Structure formats: structure tokens, C-alpha cells
Amino acid sequence: MQENPTVWLFDLDNTLHDADAGIFHLINRAMTRYMARRLKLSESAASDLRQDYWHRYGATLxxxxxxxxxxxxxxxxxxxxxxxxILTRLHGMADTETPYAV
Structure with missing residues (x-):
């Protein structure tokens, strides 16, 4: 058994952090900036395209x-x-001594 296993935790339903912490806004803004730069679009056009891809395909990527x-x-x-x-905005279970997972 691996002594220090790598653990990936996916909070798919926002139960482990405050969804109002602005994390998704940060990610959306960063995706828009990336798309604008790489695709040579205005921020407005990149934002529209990001949202279009998300609606059409379920994910911008x-x-x-x-x-x-x-x-x-x-x-x-x-x-x-x-x-x-993102980590600076996460609060809640990570701020406690209580073990929530094994």
C-alpha cells in the first residue's frame, strides 16, 4: 500500500464548500481571458463563445x-x-479539526 496516497476529491454538488464564494466566477473569468488571448477574440466575444460551448456541449473544454x-x-x-x-476562497470543512473523511 502506498504510504502517502494521492487523493482527488471532486465536489460535484457544492456540498463541501460555499458555492457563493465566487469560485465559479473566478473560473469563468479566467476561461474567458484564456479564450480571448488564444483565439484572438474580444473579452465579450470570448465570454459569449464560452457560454455557447457550455450550453451546447456541457463543458467549455x-x-x-x-x-x-x-x-x-x-x-x-x-x-x-x-x-x-480558489483556495483562498474555500472555507468550511477544511478549516476544522474534525476528520470528515478517512
């Missing part, structure tokens, strides 16, 4: 993969999900 295969997925995820900024 899916639309980018279909229509812009030149986009580097790892680069997109790294730039559009500013983890350091």
Missing part, C-alpha cells in the same frame, strides 16, 4: 476540443482554474 483542436488542454486547465486564488 468540450467545445474547445471540437472546434479548436490546437488548444493545449493542460494549458487551458492550468490557466482557467487558478488554484491559489
Amino acid at each position: 468540450a467545445g474547445l476540443q471540437i472546434h479548436h483542436p490546437e488548444i493545449d488542454i493542460a494549458e487551458f486547465l492550468r490557466e482557467s482554474h487558478p488554484i491559489d486564488a
Whole structure:
């Protein structure tokens, strides 16, 4: 057994953090800026395209993969999900001594 296993936790229904903390706004803004820069669009056009892909394909990344295969997925995820900024907004279970998972 691995001594320090890597754990990935996905909070798909926003039960582990405050959904009103502005995390999705941060991600959406970062995705829009990335798309504007890489696709040479205005921020307004990039925002419209991001929302269109999200509505049509269920994820902005899916639309980018279909229509812009030149986009580097790892680069997109790294730039559009500013983890350091997100972590400063997460509060709740991570701020307690109580073990919520094993």
C-alpha cells in the first residue's frame, strides 16, 4: 500500500464548500481571458463563445476540443482554474479539526 496516497476529491454538488464564494466566477473569468488571448477574440466575444460551448456541449473544454483542436488542454486547465486564488476562497470543512473523511 502506498504510504502517502494521492487523493482527488471532486465536489460535484457544492456540498463541501460555499458555492457563493465566487469560485465559479473566478473560473469563468479566467476561461474567458484564456479564450480571448488564444483565439484572438474580444473579452465579450470570448465570454459569449464560452457560454455557447457550455450550453451546447456541457463543458467549455468540450467545445474547445471540437472546434479548436490546437488548444493545449493542460494549458487551458492550468490557466482557467487558478488554484491559489480558489483556495483562498474555500472555507468550511477544511478549516476544522474534525476528520470528515478517512
